[in-house]
Amino acid sequence: MRLLILGGTNFVGRATALEALARGHEVTCLARGTKGSPPDGARHVVADRTRPGAYDEVAGERWDAVIDVATQPGQVRSALVALAGSTDRWLHVSTISVYADHSVEGADETAELLEPLAADEMGSMEDYGHAKVACERAVTAALGTERSLLARAGLIGGPGDLSGRTGYWPWRFAHPATDDGSVLVPVDAGCRTALIDVRDLAAWLVHSAEARTTGAFDVIANAAPLAEHLAVAREVAGHSGPVVEVGPEWLEQHEVGQWYGPRSLPLWVGPEDSPGLAGRPTSRALAAGLVPRPLAETLADVLAWEADRDQPHGAGLTDEEERELVAAAREVRGTSESPGGTKAP
Template sequence: MGAMKFLVLGGTAWLGGEITTAALRRGHDVTALARGESGTVPDGAAFLRADRDSPGAYDAVARQSWDAVVDVSRQPGHVRRAVTALSGCADRYIFVSSCSVYADHHVPGADESAPLLPALEADVMESMETYGEAKAACEQHVLDAFGHGRALIARSGLIGGPGDVSDRTGYWPLRFARPAAGDGSVLVPDAPELATQVIDVRDLAAWLVLAAERKVSGKFNAAGEPMMLPAHLELARQAAGHTGPVVPVAPQWLADAGVNYWSGEHSLPLWLPLPEYAGFASRDNRAAVAAGLELRPLSETLADVLAWEQAAGPDRPRKAGLTVLEECELLATI
């Protein structure tokens, strides 16, 4: 097919940059509109510097025509103003939402028809406490302006792979590659019934571009294949070549020791409480796969994120996981 005109709102941070790169690789014309504070635009893309909080942020792009707009924002005001400005000059709008929009995470295998959280009424999400509500509001703004036939809502699961500065997918392979304990022991949650579900950032970006080419519309769980936590950790261990002891610890023991779930300081990434999060990382992704989403093996994602972690600097300040000292202290009390 001929080259399409893509407008990526963002395009300089992690996912936006991958989307821009994927579209360029397919021969499309790409313009990124962003503040430019999160990184540089990939070579080959045009760049328009704009603050989405400022009046007139979309004036320059609203005077052009676009085959597809891709938006990854979490701020309802950003999306509301963008769709208002662009609904008359863009053929379709692709919004990267999140599976956090769902109101309930108890049920494994839930599909896109599951109930959503109430949409945030404010234009600004003040904290991550209302992330799901903010993304739900963004979805509604897109659908109100573009309708169901011109909009793609991609509810992403946990995004991983090279460049994951959230540290949720890189923590485990890096820890297995560099154990905290002198004997090579690695502390892991003993949670055999907990699912994980990672989508490689490169696979998500490639699918969004493909969906634009095919004029795909609708709501999709853009998520990886569910995998139980022990199997995920074993793949991370294999990627790292770890041969030391693995020390499974009961979830209640970890909670009593003050270890946090999922992310943040003093946490174990991917670990979540059961049964309330039994369905959080086991969403039904069949609709997205049927619409062309191709998923690489998790082993490849983990190997690649480990290589990126080692190149980026394993000792950089981290946003998730236990420090070496914290893990050693926990292991010493077992």
């Protein structure tokens, strides 16, 4: 196949280009290249999608499939204007954040979506789900459901994840900040998580292009309670020190953030979002060829990727914050303000 990847130099796009090349396909990546280069063997068309004429070099060619990872609706719309007539199929990497309600476990691809963003660009990450809905609408309006695939991915992780959501926990368990090897963890019985390896998403996208798969798919993997995810991360890291458990109220009082970012405990989210983010069925994607690898393999590979860093990419607690919070948690152990106790291995 001749594949055009709009992107191809960073994370999902690059992993998809690598997978397509490994399968023997001809790959062209259209991207600015400011975050890296396409893999060896791929043709790189340098273009800025915010500028007129961005697609001129590739618009006159015929493509078996176009794969787009864009989030800005204006970029998707301009690409479709230029390229919809030049390809048989269009695969858009979307997100489960398009859904209006994340409180219901088991909701599938027919669930209600957010209102689409009217603007061409997001004003902030608060617009993320709305922007992706607008991207989806543009794709299906231009090519119909019979020529398009919407890959509504859950949390995407693996080597190359700069957000730190994949790497923080195996890294922290491998690099405790305290003298006795203690690690602070959130305890929230209602919190679930799910993580699909970027390499498995890429493999499924290329397979779907080959198989001419169409429709909307929730593409998630390794759904489990957060406690199980942390247990796998701890095992991968070989951690044998104490685990200091703290609850949501205590974390809020100590200004520890959810999900990702500085001074956070990554992957921990509140009960209003957890069921729908991690509890959506993957039956349609599995039936269409998705083959997720075990979580332990992803976390081990990410730990190796993060091995030489003093702090994992993008998220979590610094060593100083970790020591401060572990000490604070232990100060209230055994009182009415107990954050959850200290558990030995």
